[in-house]
Amino acid sequence: MHLVCPAGNLPALQAAIDAGADAVYAGFRDQTNARAFPGLNFSDDELRRGISYAHARGRKVYLALNTYPDSARLSIWERAVDKAADFGCDAIIAAEMSVLDYATRTYPRLARHLSVQGSATTAPALRYMYEHFGIERAVLPRVLSVQQVERLCEQSPVPLEVFAFGSLCIMVEGRCQLSSYVTGASPNRHGVCSPASFVRWDEHADGSRSVRLNQVLIDRFKPSEPAGYPTVCKGRFAVGGETFHALEEPTSLNTLELLPRLAAAGVAALKIEGRQRGVAYVTSVTRTWREALDRYQAAPSGWSSDPAWQKELSKHAEGHQTTLGPYHRNWH
Template sequence: MQLVCPAGNLPALQAAIDAGADAVYAGFRDQTNARAFPGLNFSDEELSAGIDYAHARSRKVYLALNTYPDSVRLAHWQAAVDKAAEFGCDAIIAAEMAVLDYATRTHPGLARHLSVQGSATTAPALHYMYERFGISRAVLPRVLSIQQVERLCMNSPVPLEVFGFGSLCIMVEGRCQLSSYVTGASPNRHGVCSPASFVRWEEEQDGRRSVRLNKVLIDRFEPAEPAGYPTVCKGRFDVGGEVFHALEEPTSLNTLELLPRLAQAGVTALKIEGRQRGVAYVSSVTRTWRDALDRYHRSPQDWQLQADWRRSLSAHAEGHQTTLGPYHRHWH
């Protein structure tokens, strides 16, 4: 299985490659990708340099163009497809059909991966995208049970990629409305959940910190309590007089224990989430998964989950805890 790792900037790209990533995924410094945070992503020159760095080491670079343009701004996404082809990207990762259609017609030699934002969870959806746009891979949303993944691997016309580790989204990717409900800025159109311009941190008199998103109180933290980036789905709210994580507790998906089963199902690639995370995260998580994959490849029958792998990944997880998420769901 291919190990696909995040690259939020050039140092992270280099760190992922050096730690053993088979491929990295990156985005331009604009709203064409779903991690359009200030200070993240690549200029034209940086992306070109990153592609050179990866290709010199026989690794691949995929360009995330996974947001949804409106008709007025479609030309901007089309220009990004043109740059991906010009710079020598190994594939684009796209969700919106107009973007896929343009790439299919204009750059037929540029590989097209269906983004997780495309929300393809059924064999008919995958067949449609393959027949209409010639996709060569699809990234599955993080809402499927392991049994559903196995059945899709049996019936998909294209190789499948799944998320192996990282932040877990409670909504079917490509359909979340929570951030846009509070801010008016859609993650799917503007490229970021909880845009930084709407975030406000405040010090309270009792020493706690509060964080608001467009004036809506998302959470309060004790002085020594780790504070994550504020998103509506992972906030704490007063429900019937009780304050708790009403939608989702901060945690990270970790499918490492399912690696043998995913491999036997025929999953082509494992993706690590985290283009918004730093070099230390990218390097450590990539190195851990590289070791696990290499050991499985050398001796599948002897492969066992190692305690040091679990500790390493838990240290980089949201809330310092991990979950199998929907993978362990018994009903499906």
């Protein structure tokens, strides 16, 4: 299985490659990708340099073009596809059919991966994307049980990639309504959940902090309590006289213990979430998964998860908690 790691900037790309990533995924500094945070992503020159760095070491770079353009702005996504081909990207990761269609017609030799934002959870959906747009890989949404992943691996016409570690999304990928409800800015049209322009942090006299999204109170944090980026789904709400994480607790997906089962199913690649995270995160998580994969490849039958790996990954988890998420549900 290939290890596909996040690169929010050039130092993170280099760190991921140095720590053992087989491929990295990156985006331009615009709304063509779903991590359009201020100060994040790549200029044209930086992406060229990143591709050269990766290719010199036998690794790959995928360009995330995974948001949904409206018809008036489609040319922006088309120019991004042009650049991907011109710069030598190894694949684009796209969700919207017009973007995939343009890439298919204009650059048939440029590999096309179906983004998780495409929300393909069935064999017919995967088959449609393969037959119409020649996708070479599909990234599965983080809402499937491990049994569903196994069945899709049996039925899919293309290799499949699954998320192995990182932030969870409670919505069907690409269909989030919570952030757009509060801000009026769709994550899939503006390239980011909880756009920074709508976020306001307030420091209080007792050292506590509160955060609002478009003037809506999302959470309050005690002085010593770690605070993550404010998203509606992971805020705390007053429900039935109790205040708690009513929708989703801050926690990270961690599938390390499922590695043998995912390998046996035929999963082609494991994806690490976190283009918005720093170099320390990318280095540590990539190195840990590289060691786990190498040890599995060397001796599959005797492989077991090392407690030291889990301890290291927990340091970088949201809320310092990890979960198997939908993978471990007993209904499917």
